[in-house]
Amino acid sequence: MYPQYTHGNEFDSRAPSMSLVYLAAVLERDGHQVTVYDASLGPIVRTGHVYRYGFSDEDVRQYLTEAKYDFVGITCSFTSRWRFVDKIARLVKDVTPDVPVAIGGLFPTSEWAYCLQECAAVDLILLGEAELTFSRIVQNMAGGSRVSEACRDADGVAWRSDNEIRYNPKTTYNERLDDLPFPAWHLVDLERYFKLQKKIFELPVPCLPVLSSRSCPMGCTFCNMYVTHGRAWRPRSPENVLDELEYVIKRFGVRHFYFVDDNFSLRSDRAKKICRGILERRLKIKYNFHNGLSIKTLDEELIKGLKDSGCTSVCLAVESGSERVRNQVYGKGLKTEKIFQVFNWCRRVGIPTIGYFMVGAPGETRKDFEETKALVAKLPMSLATVGIYTPYPKTALYDQSKEKGWLIEPPPEDENRVEMCSVMLRTPDFEPEDVAGWQKELYFCFIRHHWPTLLQEFFRPWGVVNGDMIGKFWGIIKFHFLSRNRA
DSSP: BBBOEESSSSSOOOOOOOHHHHHHHHHHHHHHOOOBBBBGGGGGEEEETTEEEEHHHHHHHHHHHHHSSOOOEOOSSSSGHHHHHHHHHHHHHHHHHHOOOOEHHHHHTTTHHHHHHHHHHEEEEEEESSSHHHHHHHHHTTTTTHHHHHHEEEEEEEEEEEEEEEEEOOOOOOGGGGGSHHHHHHHSSSSHHHHOOETTTEEEESEEEOOOOOOOSSSSSTTOOOHHHSSEEEEEHHHHHHHHHHHHHHHHHHOEEEEOOTTTTTHHHHHHHHHHHHHTTTTEEEEEEEEEEEEEOOOHHHHHHHTTTTTEEEEEEEEOOIIIIIIISSSSOOOOHHHHHHHHHHHHOOOOEEEEEEOOOOOOOOOOOHHHHHHHHHOOOOOOOEEOOOOOOTTTHHHHHHHHHHHOOTTOOOTOOTTTTSOOOOTBOOHHHHHHHHHHHHHHHHHHHHHHHHHHHHTTTTOOSSSSHHHHHHHHHHIIOOOOOOO
């Protein structure tokens, strides 16, 4: 199950969950009957200064009553989703008290003890990527084992046993990703996703995500991705990725894809093989990289290969115009010269670029911010998005901020908490309202210096600026600039 959630505007792309369809595919392969239910596909309702996506609790209750499952798994990607996972878990127990409830995702993996203590309805937590672990646990329980027995020897799981919390750390990660079945898209109501919006992550529907590799070894100090996928980068073979694209095209008629890898281009030779394979197999697809590409890994040959094989845009994580913040605070090891080089390569071959920026890092000063403004003004990009630094648990910056007493940590049940949108730090260098102001300044700086490009992109086929994007920009303006509760 995927929970309802809140977002800063009413234009969020409701995309199907990769984790659920991978879990479902493995369970189905191993002989189990599986259903994928997305509670976020209901109405969008404004609550406070955020928007709630999804069915009402009563709708979910009715669904659970009619479905009558033997086992329920719920994903929880972010802290702000926890309250909805908590509610759904309690609804499951209320409707079917004897049904085991498992949760997984980034937040429960990071805060497994908190989740088990706060929600008695949760029986076990799957830590990190869990296709093989979950299937083994379900198999054991189908054979008559209780939760405690099924989990005892499993890798990467926390559970209750006789009113005590037990924990097996995650020690192994699947090195043979090619052996996994392709995502079980046939279990998802794809038509409903496609009817809800004309575009998903700037691509016309129908479109679907692809995960061609797992993890990233870069070790940025703000990122806790390693909690779920480990620190070692594990790729699928180019042939396996191409086989999946071909399968989805033939089975579902989808030719638009967005890659959700954390570091698709870490090995340039592999990325180039995928590009060549798309052309050699004549797949005739369009695709982009919603999670972004690592600027350090790109060369002009790869960028041209991306363009020739159907890439419509690339997101590039710059983060900051200050080399001190970018490299000493964030740990990216990325020179400004390389940033300009890659953006210029993209412009030369004709790939639109979306620059990712963050403000409000621990130790960031007004001087650092002015350097970011200067970079935004000069960088040849098609679009810029500006997030607010979020202190994620299990990261170096979170630990530093907590130690110094800088955290403004709303409880997980706070309905106004939205990752990358809410200011969660107060430091000697800035107040929360300063960071909100910096974000506003950066957006207006981009528009002031790049409005001709924005107009070109709006009228260009496959442009990254379109009606959908304008809606998102209006949502950003309302949330960040017009809300009284902004900081």
